[in-house]
Amino acid sequence: MENNEIILKAPDCFFANQLLDYCKRNNSFLAPYSPIRPINFLTLDFQANVLLKNREAWDKDASYTFYIFEKENNLLIGHISLSNIVRGAFQSCFMGYGLDKDFLNKGYMSFAVEQVVNFAFTTLKLHRIEANVMPRNIRSLKVLQKNGFNEEGLAKKYLKINGKWEDHVHMVILNENL
Secondary structure (H helix, E strand, C coil), X not given: CECCCEEEECCCHHHHHHHXXXXXXXXXXXXXXXXXXXXXXXXXXXXXXXXXXXXXXXXXXXXXXXXXXXCXXXXXXXXXXXEEEECCCCCEEEEEEEECHHHCCCCHHHXXXXXXXXXXXXXXXXXXXXXXXXXXXXXXXXXXXXXXXXXXXXXXXXXXXXXXXXXXXXXXXXXXXX
């Protein structure tokens, strides 16, 4: 999945150094939107293990994480995932993502969401994708709305983010072709 500026890649242990660099560059920026990270989060071993676990989950149809690379410099600038995939009568998952602070407002995440929703609905044959966003994260809410997600309500104290239980807007898109 790609356009003129970015390419989405499946997890590969060969870009552990690039993932570590992305995490270091964006550690402070993403902290207000992330759970508290383990002490060894900013180590190569930790990030290599993240990629290994991503690949294993992919192979088990449990979750699919894509890494977003800026084409011009082959720089890892973000990630987007479909996680907690439930099959059977539910056919649903959760979407989560993050983008480098220096690459905001360029349409990159909107494109990534569009592509991954298409992958979820056409390749994986999922019926429902849920995404939960803190109400103050206006940019993220706009990305989801632009891609057809609808608000289903407010989940009070839904996730523990940066050490605090945070409310989240519950956003959903349905595959109307199933």
